[in-house]
Amino acid sequence: xxxxxxxxxxxxxxxxxxxxxxxxxxxxxxxxxxxxxxxxxxxxxxxxxxxxxxxxxxxxxxxxxxxxxxxxxxxxxxxxxxxxxxxxxxxxxxxxxxxxxxxxxxxxxxxxxxxxxxxxxxxxxxxxxxxxxxxxxxxxxxxxxxxxxxxxxxxxxxxxxxxxxxxxxxxxxxxxxxxxxxxxxxxxxxxxxxxxxxxxxxxxxxxxxxxxxxxxxxxxxxxxxxxxxxxxxxxxxxxxxxxxxxxxxxxxxxxxxxxxxxxxxxxxxxxxxxxxxxxxxxxxxxxxxxxxxxxxxxxxxxxxxxxxxxxxxxxxxxxxxxxxxxxxxxxxxxxxxxxxxxx
Numbered sequence: 410x411x412x413x414x415x416x417x418x419x420x421x422x423x424x425x426x427x428x429x430x431x432x433x434x435x436x437x438x439x440x441x442x443x444x445x446x447x448x449x450x451x452x453x454x455x456x457x458x459x460x461x462x463x464x465x466x467x468x469x470x471x472x473x474x475x476x477x478x479x480x481x482x483x484x485x486x487x488x489x490x491x492x493x494x495x496x497x498x499x500x501x502x503x504x505x506x507x508x509x510x511x512x513x514x515x516x517x518x519x520x521x522x523x524x525x526x527x528x529x530x531x532x533x534x535x536x537x538x539x540x541x542x543x544x545x546x547x548x549x550x551x552x553x554x555x556x557x558x559x560x561x562x563x564x565x566x567x568x569x570x571x572x573x574x575x576x577x578x579x580x581x582x583x584x585x586x587x588x589x590x591x592x593x594x595x596x597x598x599x600x601x602x603x604x605x606x607x608x609x610x611x612x613x614x615x616x617x618x619x620x621x622x623x624x625x626x627x628x629x630x631x632x633x634x635x636x637x638x639x640x641x642x643x644x645x646x647x648x649x650x651x652x653x654x655x656x657x658x659x660x661x662x663x664x665x666x667x668x669x670x671x672x673x674x675x676x677x678x679x680x681x682x683x684x685x686x687x688x689x690x691x692x693x694x695x696x697x698x699x700x701x702x703x704x705x706x707x708x709x710x711x712x713x714x715x716x717x718x719x720x721x722x723x724x725x726x727x728x729x730x731x732x733x734x735x736x737x738x739x740x741x742x743x744x745x746x747x748x749x750x751x752x
Contacts, residue, residue: 417607420562424571427557431572434537434555435464438514441471442505442535446520447527448481448665451628452564452592454489456518458585459569460541461497462578464516471516472508473499476527480690483666485591485628492584502527512536519565521558522549522719524728541568543596545709545721560721563608566592570611583619590620591628596724598673599629602701603723635667642671642685649745652681653706657694657741659734663687665695669726672699682706686737689729694737696727714744 435441441464445453457473464471479487493499500508505528515528515535521542523529532538538553543562550558562568566589573579580586593612597604600612616622638661646656654675668687675683676699686696696715698708700723709725712718718727731737 417605417610420559420607421571423559424557424568425575428572428575430555431463431539431557432467434514434539435467435469437512438469438537439510439512440508441469441514441516442474443471443516443518444474444520444526444528445518446522446525447477449475449477449486449490450483450592450666451486451489451588451595452566453519454486454493455585455588455592456541456565456569458489458493458497458588459566459573460516460518461493462580462585463572463576465497466576466578471497472505473497474502474505474527475499476502483664489584489588492588496582502531509534514539516541517551518542518569520544521546521551521556522717523551524549524717541565541572543568543721544719547713547717547719549717549719561605563603563605563611564593564596566590566596567608567611570615571607574614579618583621586615586618586620587624590615590622591625594625594629602673602676602699635664638663639667639670639674642668642687643674646671646675646683646685648680649742653745654678654680654683655738655741656683656685656687657734657738658685658687661688662690663695665689665697665726668695669697669699672697675699676701682708684708684711684741686731686734686741691729692732693729694731694734695729696737696741698725698727699723700725711741711744715740 461471514537516539518541521540539555541557642656645658646654672683672685682700684698686694689695700706700708709720712725712727715727
């Protein structure tokens, strides 16, 4: 318990220190642009909404950049975007190009890799960049001195909860808290993994502020057909050894969420990690990895070696590039069995 309490104290102190830097950068900027990773999920859109509230506190109306096609987003995420759109301006990358100035600030949330946002290649256009994230850094991390990257938290939503708390920001629009709760639930598999004392405090705080837990539960209600597809992926899993399960499926088309859910489900078995890959609608493969024991397998390193993917030691993914199941399976096995994993 003492180690958990220490983690919580360090988290709060780190966020408090970062608050000063964030405030200064927002105030001195001409315009503020917010962006998360492509193919938004609950954690990303919730973090965008919370960061927009912080900008508003400092009398800056941020532009939220969303460049995803509606086909790439779940109905729930689209519903969240519509709520955020009622309060803040949402633009595309093309809109950004037409409105940028010399003294703009970019804030990225729930992402730190250059290639995982729609602004890939445009970072040098910003005078200042701030990164707020919970995924592990690597060679592809956005180059900036202004970073709050905490890997010992459940999610970016948890970080944003504590930032809002530091600023003493409250909102009568309780959907912000509902979204943050959904973000935490997503990245902890409904509090079944990767949770800390600080996570549970954040959940309690969000519910106390009016987060609609029933609505969040509804977000995670299982769709029958989708759940059957998740179990198809799990059924194809095979143990590489006593610690890792791998499933590479070439039957059917799956969403990124279904692949991630299958990796989560596979952790119910006696293993330390699970790696699941399946075809997406563009014909290539998406890969999701989940780890049960922190730092024992290094799934984020496996994803990085596989194709510059990343995440952290309990949740990671890899961009969809592979076209052949056998080739992908061999690549994953080679990385694990030949011990290519970075230490």
